[in-house]
Amino acid sequence: MKAKELRDLIDFIAQSGLAEVNIETEEFKISVKRHSEAPVVQSSVPVPLPPAPQPQVAVPNPAPQTQAPATEAPTAEPKSNKKLLEIKSPMIGTFYRAPNPDAEPFVKVGDIVKKGQVVCIIEAMKLFNEIESEVEGRIVEVLVENASPVEYDQPLFLVEPLS
Template sequence: MKPQEIQELIDFISKSGLDEVNIETSDFKIAVKKHSAAPAAPEAPRAAAPQALPHAPAPQAPAPLPAEQAAPAAPKASDESKRYKEVKSPMIGTFYRSANPDSPSFVNVGDTIKAGQTVCIIEAMKLFNEIEADFGGTIVKVLVDNASPVEYDQPLFLVDPA
């Protein structure tokens, strides 16, 4: 596998919501884990890493943000999680915002929803399940991209119940 193919695989896995993937062929074996203490490394034979030229400048790391800029982000996230309620996925499947590609989305940011209103569809094993809101409020954010895989209990929408 080429490094670009490995990166594309990692990007796909991170978007899919899977926690672990193992791939093994006659040429190589690779294990990718999300949220692991130690990074997974491919067990395939590797080519030598390119050497830096003696006259090339060393790459510089980006400067860290001052503590004043980084600190306000934490309280905002905790305030947001307390103020908003989440509509969560009741199953594993594929998330769709509309009934079909030609139809408008069930809900959009800024829409007011009522308890029992259909907010999306989740396809599981070729069955299309309408997902209804358990409470009313205003859609603040759509947390999942259309046609993306979702896990059980994964937040799909943030709703302001006020």
């Protein structure tokens, strides 16, 4: 994709009012998100670029947003000195702790989780994806507020491994 095409795409998204656009072809993958008034452009190209210099559109990332505390009361530091494990988001989307607004959360602080156990849901493009734990242990902290946007590889939970 040429720089002019990229600028035209960003202008189109800005005028359309869309908050997020993802485009993927065999040659490239591009994700454009709008936070406030400045669009953020992320792209990854799996094939090498030609050696000729190409103009690039650089859009600075907005300042990182601070996470609001989880709805549960803060917990004291774990008593053991074990290294805490993270359950991370495998995708970009919206984080939900429960299957529906009236239901209990999948897991709470203090719960024991096993590998393969559903710990949350991430909505991406109108699809609800159950996220399963890849670690075993006790939930020490929920790092994301319910119904918050999450990024790929963002930590969602801290887990203390069992013995």
